[in-house]
Amino acid sequence: MTLDRLASGLDARITVVDSSSPVMLRLMEMGLVPGASVRIEKRAPFGGPLELRVGGYLLSIRLDEAKKLTVET
Amino acid sequence: MFVVALAGNPNSGKTTLFNQLTGLNQRVGNYPGVTVERRAGAATIAGKPAQIIDLPGTYSLISRSRDEAIAFEVLTGRTNDPKPNVVVLVIDASNLERNLYLALSVLEIGLPAVVALNMMDVAEASGLVVEPKKIEEVLGVEVVPIVAPSRRGLPELEAAVARTLAEPHAPKARSWQLGANAESVIGDIKEALIARGSPPASADGEAVWLLSSVGTSEKGRADEEHLILDGPLGEVAELAKKTLVNEPDFSAQVIAARYQRTREISAQSTQRSRPVERDLTDRLDNVLLHPLGGPLVFFAVMAVLFQSIFAWAEPLMGLIESGVGLVQEQVAVLLPEGALRDLLIDGAIGGAGNVIVFVPQIGILFAFLAILEDSGYLARAAFISDRLMARIGLHGRAFVPLLSGFACAIPAVMATRVIESRRDRLVTILVTPLVSCSARLPVYTLIIASLFASDERVLGVFSKGGLLMLSMYGLSILVTIGAAFVLKRTLLKSPTPPLVLELPPYRIPALSSVVRRVVERCVVFIRDAGTVIMLLSIVLWALLYFPREVELPPALLAQQAALSNETPEEQRTAVEAEVRAERLRQSIAGRIGHTIEPLIAPLGFDWKIGIGLLASFAAREVFVSTMGLVYGVGDAADEESAPLRERIQAERHPDTGLPVYTPLVGLALMVFFLLAAQCVSTVAIVRRETNSWRWPAFMVASMTVMAWVGAFVVYQGGRLLGFQ
Numbered sequence: 001m002t003l004d005r006l007a008s009g010l011d012a013r014i015t016v017v018d019s020s021s022p023v024m025l026r027l028m029e030m031g032l033v034p035g036a037s038v039r040i041e042k043r044a045p046f047g048g049p050l051e052l053r054v055g056g057y058l059l060s061i062r063l064d065e066a067k068k069l070t071v072e073t
Numbered sequence: 074m075f076v077v078a079l080a081g082n083p084n085s086g087k088t089t090l091f092n093q094l095t096g097l098n099q100r101v102g103n104y105p106g107v108t109v110e111r112r113a114g115a116a117t118i119a120g121k122p123a124q125i126i127d128l129p130g131t132y133s134l135i136s137r138s139r140d141e142a143i144a145f146e147v148l149t150g151r152t153n154d155p156k157p158n159v160v161v162l163v164i165d166a167s168n169l170e171r172n173l174y175l176a177l178s179v180l181e182i183g184l185p186a187v188v189a190l191n192m193m194d195v196a197e198a199s200g201l202v203v204e205p206k207k208i209e210e211v212l213g214v215e216v217v218p219i220v221a222p223s224r225r226g227l228p229e230l231e232a233a234v235a236r237t238l239a240e241p242h243a244p245k246a247r248s249w250q251l252g253a254n255a256e257s258v259i260g261d262i263k264e265a266l267i268a269r270g271s272p273p274a275s276a277d278g279e280a281v282w283l284l285s286s287v288g289t290s291e292k293g294r295a296d297e298e299h300l301i302l303d304g305p306l307g308e309v310a311e312l313a314k315k316t317l318v319n320e321p322d323f324s325a326q327v328i329a330a331r332y333q334r335t336r337e338i339s340a341q342s343t344q345r346s347r348p349v350e351r352d353l354t355d356r357l358d359n360v361l362l363h364p365l366g367g368p369l370v371f372f373a374v375m376a377v378l379f380q381s382i383f384a385w386a387e388p389l390m391g392l393i394e395s396g397v398g399l400v401q402e403q404v405a406v407l408l409p410e411g412a413l414r415d416l417l418i419d420g421a422i423g424g425a426g427n428v429i430v431f432v433p434q435i436g437i438l439f440a441f442l443a444i445l446e447d448s449g450y451l452a453r454a455a456f457i458s459d460r461l462m463a464r465i466g467l468h469g470r471a472f473v474p475l476l477s478g479f480a481c482a483i484p485a486v487m488a489t490r491v492i493e494s495r496r497d498r499l500v501t502i503l504v505t506p507l508v509s510c511s512a513r514l515p516v517y518t519l520i521i522a523s524l525f526a527s528d529e530r531v532l533g534v535f536s537k538g539g540l541l542m543l544s545m546y547g548l549s550i551l552v553t554i555g556a557a558f559v560l561k562r563t564l565l566k567s568p569t570p571p572l573v574l575e576l577p578p579y580r581i582p583a584l585s586s587v588v589r590r591v592v593e594r595c596v597v598f599i600r601d602a603g604t605v606i607m608l609l610s611i612v613l614w615a616l617l618y619f620p621r622e623v624e625l626p627p628a629l630l631a632q633q634a635a636l637s638n639e640t641p642e643e644q645r646t647a648v649e650a651e652v653r654a655e656r657l658r659q660s661i662a663g664r665i666g667h668t669i670e671p672l673i674a675p676l677g678f679d680w681k682i683g684i685g686l687l688a689s690f691a692a693r694e695v696f697v698s699t700m701g702l703v704y705g706v707g708d709a710a711d712e713e714s715a716p717l718r719e720r721i722q723a724e725r726h727p728d729t730g731l732p733v734y735t736p737l738v739g740l741a742l743m744v745f746f747l748l749a750a751q752c753v754s755t756v757a758i759v760r761r762e763t764n765s766w767r768w769p770a771f772m773v774a775s776m777t778v779m780a781w782v783g784a785f786v787v788y789q790g791g792r793l794l795g796f797q
Contacts, residue, residue: 019325058576
């Protein structure tokens with residue numbers, strides 16, 4: 001499934017990153033690479049951004065980008 | 074003298090280390106051609122004088138825009154600074170994986186480096202045991218554990234820098250591999266680089282960097298050059314671009330492989346002494362990012378910030394203004410009458426006052442920003458406002474600057490520095506002057522009070538004056554959003570900036586760091602923008618002052634001649650005010666007013682209003698006192714002054730005898746003031762922050778056109794509809 005559909009507080013592992021846009025490359029450089037573990041800590045209301053825990057720190061991204069990350073629990 | 078560059082992620086404590094090393098011997102400037110600030114200072118390292126360059130905080134060396142390219146250019150000696158002799162890689166020990174990613178990128182291009190393993194205390198407190206020796210073995214460079222704020226480990230770091238300087242280590246080969254295809258691409262580029270003179274030891278790293286950088290540009294237009302490379306890299310860049318066609322996801326492969334490696338290094342050198350537990354940051358985020366509580370706290374914080382620059386700065390600004398007045402009076406007593414005295418008092422000292430009057434607002438706003446940023450809340454504020462701002466096409470970080478614009482555009486434009494993307498920062502800078510700042514208030518107040526029955530009730534509860542004021546603010550918000558919307562889709566076309574936002578752990582801000590940044594911003598403002606503001610203020614003063622030899626009408630001359638010591642004070646003041654008014658009407662500004670009258674007549678303005686428009690370039694509220702001067706009421710008139718209001722109501726067109734000011738003209742004038750860029754200080758600060766004259770020129774031109782069109786539509790449209 002894609003990251004935007006992951007339930008909050010659940011640990012998951014990134015399997016595939018759709019790296020076709022510069023934004024996604026930037027996210028990869030922030031640690032969202034295949035093999036990294038990721039968890040959704042908070043969701044902003046009304047379809048706002050996500051707060052993720054990745055590689056030991058907190059990162060915020062939008063749902064549009066989260067849709068391009070495939071994860072497995 | 075040798076050069077040390079500090080490189081590291083944002084929030085790695087790099088700037089704290091820089092401050093510890095350089096103390097007060099530092100200077101903030103701009104790199105040529107970009108909007109990135111250059112921060113450098115002097116220090117003594119192991120007994121030798123050194124220049125320390127603090128690189129902009131970055132997560133990566135890949136350059137996708139001109140601004141991002143700066144880090145690489147400084148490291149490889151491509152800016153005006155000499156190539157660094159040693160790079161100090163500042164790494165957050167509590168977040169090894171991501172921090173080591175940048176470290177590997179820097180080491181791969183073959184630079185002599187030392188790792189400063191910072192925040193050892195934070196790592197220990199969270200139950201992480203980091204072993205510097207293990208990292209040292211893998212990276213092949215010295216790794217020194219430090220705690221920058223308390224100077225722990227700094228002598229050892231300096232010693233390590235000195236050792237590396239004396240005996241640079243051999244660059245270590247890249248420690249990760251890609252697939253065969255990608256490796257052969259790297260090999261081709263590496264050979265091409267060596268053939269053109271790149272040192273073999275660093276050619277591999279340079280090839281990887283070049284291939285990762287040429288392929289991707291985040292600019293909206295493809296033709297914009299984001300890399301300006303010389304030497305072998307520049308010669309091979311085209312070849313690298315062509316080669317990439319066969320390996321489109323090269324960058325992604327590199328990033329994944331490098332991260333794989335940093336995960337291994339991190340795992341080898343770190344142990345957990347106890348399981349992860351919910352820390353303070355988690356608990357605070359539960360409240361501050363709560364779906365309901367989060368926005369509430371956000372609005373409370375923003376309300377306090379707004380109140381502070383809007384209201385708290387007021388007494389300080391008043392103090393500065395009266396201080397300037399006092400100095401002017403003193404100088405007036407000391408010097409003989411004449412043009413020189415007037416130049417000094419009204420031109421120079423007045424101009425200097427025009428500069429320092431902004432310091433309280435800048436100081437307060439940047440104290441707030443520094444506290445918000447250092448505490449970790451600024452990133453959360455961007456998280457919360459992102460949904461709103463993304464609709465306009467801007468980053469969540471544009472919220473604070475735009476809000477500050479309601480107080481004053483000067484600190485607001487300076488605050489856009491928190492926006493990373495150059496284009497989004499430019500958009501925010503260009504629309505901020507459209508936010509209705511507090512200097513427009515006296516103008517609105519004067520017009521509403523003079524031309525509208527402002528106390529008249531509408532629907533029983535609202536006053537007409539209040540509603541008019543409110544609609545000016547409403548219009549301002551609409552125009553600001555509209556302008557941002559248009560700019561984002563035309564001139565500064567770029568996608569809505571991605572929200573790639575680190576939410577750093579909450580920390581208590583250090584007072585010294587806050588004070589340092591406040592002082593730094595005020596110095597930058599006075600030094601870089603202040604000179605321009607002063608010069609333009611003096612030019613404006615001269616326009617209103619010269620020529621001195623004017624022909625006064627015979628009637629006025631007679632009145633003036635009739636003045637004697639027995640003349641009542643009131644009459645004397647009235648005659649003197651009329652003489653000053655006559656001089657002003659015949660000044661260069663007055664002539665310009667006459668010249669532009671055909672241009673502004675379609676807006677319902679006469680040439681006397683033209684003088685006011687010109688004078689208000691010094692600051693919008695100057696319109697009020699200038700109109701006081703033009704109408705012979707004296708320059709002490711403010712927006713509350715009854716004589717000025719009466720004069721405005723009584724003013725008639727000499728040829729038709731009709732009133733100059735009708736409610737419709739008043740409305741057009743307010744709209745004009747809302748939209749026009751009448752503020753030399755804004756022009757000066759936009760020049761400083763965009764590092765060019767092009768953008769301020771564009772801003773003035775486009776806002777003037779908007780103001781003209783806006784006032785035209787109001788005035789002519791209103792007349793068509795039968796209003797007066």
